[in-house]
Amino acid sequence: MFGGIQIGVLAACVVLFVPMGMAGYHLSRNKMLFFSGALFITLAVGVHLTPYFPSVSDFVTSVQSVVVFDNREDSCINLVNEVVWNVKPRIISSNVSDSSNDSVGYDKIWDWSKNGKVKGCDFEKLGRGDVKDLLNGSWVVVAGDSQARLLVQSVLSLLLDEKKMGMIMGDLFKRHSDYEIVVDEIGMKLDFVWAPYVVNLTNLMVGFKQNRTYPDVLVIGAGLWHMLHVNNASDYDIALENLRSSVVSLLPFSPELGTDGPVTGSVSVRSPHLFWLGMPMLINSMLNTVEKREKMNDKIWHAYYGALHNSRILRSYGGPLLLLDIQSLSWNCGPRCTNDGMHYDGTVYEAAVHILLNALLIESHQKLGSTEF
Structure with missing residues (x-):
């Protein structure tokens, strides 16, 4: 400039x-x-x-004071959401002689597209050891509504064994509550912050700035509660623009912190890895209340989706946050992947977590086996 x-x-x-x-x-x-x-x-x-x-x-x-985020940092970042699905029926045997009691389940298999550009990025599903190496010593904050809570479950499922997951599920899924855990083995702290409205996310950003402490990885996203209880896409757009300003103010090259990082205090010079957790596709006929079916219809959903793009909060539109495209994941997985038309099977959020992890590898210029950002 x-x-x-x-x-x-x-x-x-x-x-x-x-x-x-x-x-x-x-x-x-x-x-x-x-x-x-x-x-x-x-x-x-x-x-x-x-x-x-x-x-x-x-x-x-x-x-x-205008901040421009370079979308050309690495072309693979723009392709990391290119996931394809294979949802196919599977016969579940009833273990009785009468096969008419058998039921049909579905295998939900996902992977990155194999077209030329995406194939060249070498995206891959990370094993537990690689995830631990990548997140070693980090502070991860996930803030939002029930979609964000499901993402946290998928993150922890990659880090903890089945027994430990069973022990924490009750606390993790307490309604409308925060949750925190430290994975002692790798020194990683994970915080889930219940923040169903965008204004809650903005307040969280203000808190980070006031305390001068910033997570290494920040995943935020909200919209479904606003759609249901406020039902005004223009108001949602304004809230997102305010949030964008708050997120930008956290970055090390903002006017307050200076281009070479913070001038005073104990703030990390490195910018947090920032992600936006997109809203899922809503299958109106499957929504479980009349109010949801009336207020969360396709027209309103698309108005909110447009407001997200208009706000320029996403990196693909010049903003600071890389999209975890739950909309695309849920749409392509389809109605076989949800029971209520809003919350999807764990496989969808598992895919989102692997998208996040591969983006972290790209942004931190690392390969598998590295132990810190």
Whole structure:
């Protein structure tokens, strides 16, 4: 963006090259000297008077404060959500002689697309050991509604054995409550913050900034509660824009922290790895209350989806947050992957976690087996 040095260079070019151009029209030397001197004095006076004209000063300041997030950091980041599904029926035997009692279940198998560009990125499902190495010593915060809680369950399922998962499920799924756990084996702390509205997420960002402590990995997402209880996509758009500003203020290259990281305090110089947990596709006929079916219809869902894009909070639209595309995952897995048209099978959130982990590998420029960001 434009700073003092760039403006000075531009002014010098004007003073130097405009008179030279005028010389091409055969003006006399005295006329060129007069014009050059007048131009120089005008520019100098303008630079010194600019701070006294608020509109001009505000314009310069606003231009300098614009943050642009580079989508070209790694082309594979833009392909990490390219997941395909194979949902196929499976006969579940009743273990009795009468096969008419057998039921049909479904195998839900996912993987990354095998087209040329995606195949070249070498995305892969990480085993428990690799996940532990990647998240070793990190602080992970996941904030949002029930979708975020299901994502936390999938993260912990990759880190903990079945017995430990059984021990924590009751506390993890206490309604409308926060949850925290430390995986002592790898020194990882994971916090789930119940934040069903975007304003809750904004308050969380303000808290991070005030406390000057920031997680290594931050996953946030909200929208379903707003859709049901507020049902106003324009209001949701405004809330997302406020959240975007709060998230940007956390980044190390924000005006307050300086381009080389924080000036004072114990804030980490590294930027947190930031993700947005998208809303799932809603299957209206399967929603379990009349109010949900009325307020969470396809038209409203698409209005909210459009508001998310308009807010420019996603990296693909110039924002700070990389999308975990639950919409695409749930749509392609389909109605066989949900019982209530809103909350999907664990396989969907498992895929989202592996998308997140592969994005972390890309952003931290690591390969499997690395032990820190």
